[in-house]
Amino acid sequence: MSNKSKPPLTLSQSQEDYLKAMYLLAGCGGIVHVRDVAEKLDVKKPSVVAAVKNLADKGLITHERYGSLSLTNKGKIIAAEVCERHRVLFEFFNKVLGVDKETAEKDACLVEHYISPDTKRRLFKFIEFVHRFPSEEKDPRWLDHFRSYMATGRTDICAGTKEKTV
Amino acid sequence: MSNKSKPPLTLSQSQEDYLKAMYLLAGCGGIVHVRDVAEKLDVKKPSVVAAVKNLADKGLITHERYGSLSLTNKGKIIAAEVCERHRVLFEFFNKVLGVDKETAEKDACLVEHYISPDTKRRLFKFIEFVHRFPSEEKDPRWLDHFRSYMATGRTDICAGTKEKTV
DNA sequence: ACTAAAAGTTAGATATGTCTAACAAATCAA
DNA sequence: TTGATTTGTTAGACATATCTAACTTTTAGT
Numbered sequence: 001m002s003n004k005s006k007p008p009l010t011l012s013q014s015q016e017d018y019l020k021a022m023y024l025l026a027g028c029g030g031i032v033h034v035r036d037v038a039e040k041l042d043v044k045k046p047s048v049v050a051a052v053k054n055l056a057d058k059g060l061i062t063h064e065r066y067g068s069l070s071l072t073n074k075g076k077i078i079a080a081e082v083c084e085r086h087r088v089l090f091e092f093f094n095k096v097l098g099v100d101k102e103t104a105e106k107d108a109c110l111v112e113h114y115i116s117p118d119t120k121r122r123l124f125k126f127i128e129f130v131h132r133f134p135s136e137e138k139d140p141r142w143l144d145h146f147r148s149y150m151a152t153g154r155t156d157i158c159a160g161t162k163e164k165t166v
Numbered sequence: 167m168s169n170k171s172k173p174p175l176t177l178s179q180s181q182e183d184y185l186k187a188m189y190l191l192a193g194c195g196g197i198v199h200v201r202d203v204a205e206k207l208d209v210k211k212p213s214v215v216a217a218v219k220n221l222a223d224k225g226l227i228t229h230e231r232y233g234s235l236s237l238t239n240k241g242k243i244i245a246a247e248v249c250e251r252h253r254v255l256f257e258f259f260n261k262v263l264g265v266d267k268e269t270a271e272k273d274a275c276l277v278e279h280y281i282s283p284d285t286k287r288r289l290f291k292f293i294e295f296v297h298r299f300p301s302e303e304k305d306p307r308w309l310d311h312f313r314s315y316m317a318t319g320r321t322d323i324c325a326g327t328k329e330k331t332v
Numbered sequence: 333a334c335t336a337a338a339a340g341t342t343a344g345a346t347a348t349g350t351c352t353a354a355c356a357a358a359t360c361a362a
Numbered sequence: 363t364t365g366a367t368t369t370g371t372t373a374g375a376c377a378t379a380t381c382t383a384a385c386t387t388t389t390a391g392t
Contacts, residue, residue: 014379034340047380049341054378066340066387097288107285114276122263122316129312142299142308149295150288180349200370213350215371220348232357232370334392341386348378356371362364 013113018051023079032069085112091127179279184217189245198235251278257293
């Protein structure tokens with residue numbers, strides 16, 4: 001029985017970005033090239049090569065010299081988690097807070113690297129909650145109220161319409 | 167008329183952390199030492215000295231050799247903004263999502279560096295909204311529903327207990 | 333099959349931000 | 363006031379992550 005406890009495998013923001021880019025570029029079984037990653041992340045190829053070496057050492061991707069890149073199962077799992085964090089944040093910023101898509105996207109791209117699993121989970125639940133109540137069809141009334149509040153800065157919705165007929 | 171347009175003055179995460187630490191340590195006119203900052207941020211003194219030089223060059227703090235540190239007005243304004251972002255995020259994570267204080271604190275510390283002004287503003291409004299509706303005394307009903315949903319994963323509040331007796 | 337273009341790699345520079353070790357200044361205690 | 367302790371600084375190492383320039387390998391066109 002090996003007593004070497006594996007290190008917790010934390011990735012830097014940069015490393016998560018590379019992994020996510022490869023994951024998204026790969027799509028369903030597609031082939032990923034250094035070139036594509038460089039383009040997607042707007043960095044030069046040597047930067048990608050360095051990152052690739054890094055992630056390969058961590059067992060998250062495989063790479064044969066002068067060949068193509070692919071994610072290991074472990075890499076896919078982690079990349080999917082990053083994407084999920086991104087999605088949840090984007091939804092919250094855009095759908096709930098009403099941040100425009102472009103800004104929501106940028107914020108999500110940065111913030112996704114830093115929220116804890118618990119916060120992510122709760123945010124996920126929150127969005128689920130928003131989408132389900134009172135029905136999947138329309139936003140809950142309180143969200144409409146919030147939007148009004150954002151727009152007008154006024155608090156007269158509740159005062160006037162206190163007991164709402166749902 | 168000088169045609170040198172001033173650069174937009176963006177701070178790195180690290181720089182914001184140093185500025186915030188000094189701001190909080192200074193409190194109301196208190197004196198801040200390199201030592202204190204190092205302790206607060208859990209770094210060594212030479213790291214603080216490097217950061218101090220950096221922030222002083224940007225006109226955010228002043229520092230006389232072997233003496234104490236103080237924030238300029240500009241520095242105070244920026245530090246206050248960072249603190250505000252922190253507060254807003256903490257409140258949201260803790261009060262709305264129900265994340266435990268420690269985690270909410272950690273998440274806020276990281277995320278505070280990355281949310282855009284607009285997202286911060288909306289989050290601020292959101293929290294204000296939560297605190298005001300239906301009254302300043304108690305949480306809005308939908309938030310109770312969300313908590314239930316978090317706890318039970320069930321969607322039967324609206325269906326079964328539509329009009330909840332609080 | 334050969335050559336030119338494209339893609340990948342290496343080496344080495346730069347920037348940031350951290351550290352340790354050694355040194356300098358200030359403060360404190362006797 | 364002087365010597366020890368604390369505090370601040372400098373120099374230099376290291377890690378990460380980026381870049382450019384030069385090189386190698388692969389691919390594609392003819």
